[in-house]
Amino acid sequence: MPIRAVLMNDTRADRHFGCLRVMRLIEKRLAGQGIEIAGRSPIRNDWENDRAFLDAMGRSDLVVINGEGTFHHGAQSALRLLKVVDHPARAGKPVALINTLYQDNPKEWRRYLDKIALVSARDSRSAAEIEALTGRRTPVVPDMSLSDGMLAAPGGPGRDRILVGDSVSRTLSRTLREIARHSPDTFFLPILTTLKAPRAHWPFPIRQLREAFIHAHAAAAGALDRKILFSRTEEEFIAHLLRARLHVTGRFHAVCFCLFTGTPFLAVDSNSWKIAALLDDFGLGRQRLVTAEELRERLAQGGAEDYSDEERARIEAGLRLCTEKARDLFGEIAGLARDGGDVRRG
Structure with a gap:
């Protein structure tokens, strides 16, 4: 039987090619782990009053929040997403906050983060801020748009x-x-x-x-x-x-x-x-x-x-690492759903 998840902060609605790619690759990675999407909550959605989404959450095994660029400077849209940990429809299902920037947010948000089973930052600064606040290990997996590796070699003809x-x-x-x-x-x-x-x-x-x-x-x-x-x-x-x-x-x-x-x-x-x-x-x-x-x-x-030769080498190595880290992250997400319950990792 497939694992079912709801996906929050689906940023495709803005028709931004970066966000479109991020969401496509998140769903591709989830599908690769046998996880099907039972419901989606778009960016800025009033999900607490979205009956279809709440019903889907109630039928799901896992809640996945795409943090992306939302979690900075105490944004109310970020706080609205964090509040899912206290909603009755969650019913103790594990929550994963992934692909997230985290910058200059209120210290009081720790109470929400402490209820999230897995938190993954998309940069080292964000990871350090989460670790300083919560005392928990926070893996860094660079933005999901980078997780498919190098598409084309730098330079070449036709760049005019x-x-x-x-x-x-x-x-x-x-x-x-x-x-x-x-x-x-x-x-x-x-x-x-x-x-x-x-x-x-x-x-x-x-x-x-x-x-x-x-x-x-x-x-x-x-x-x-x-x-x-x-x-x-x-x-x-x-x-x-x-x-x-x-x-x-x-x-x-x-x-x-x-x-x-x-x-x-x-x-x-x-x-x-x-x-x-x-x-x-x-x-x-x-x-x-x-x-x-x-x-x-x-x-x-x-x-x-x-690009210099050194820059090219760093970019290629960084993209390989992005792919490896994304693979490991989604394996851990699937493990959360299989284990079930309100389990905190890290």
């Missing part, structure tokens, strides 16, 4: 352009888009399917109006600016990156894509330590992490930011 991406910061996104618009051989590549995120948690019909607006906005922007490259699928987004000699981005997941596609990058820091922490864990240093002010100067040098 600079791609400039976006950011969670609207101000930085505008700056990046202006750079792409006014620089030769440079194109703007959003990591979303559109220029603005949908709001799947908004009530109908406001959600439908938002959908119509973001698609009309993207169509108008594309008609006015031929240097915007929209991607309909993860595969199209990757294909664009494989043509780039450099990708400039303010997005954590775009950096992840650059690692496994062998695409040189420059990154402008985000709303947490996630990019810097990823670079530290891969041993890449900070030379590719720039401020918005430094970015124009670096690009003025012609975008000659190819």
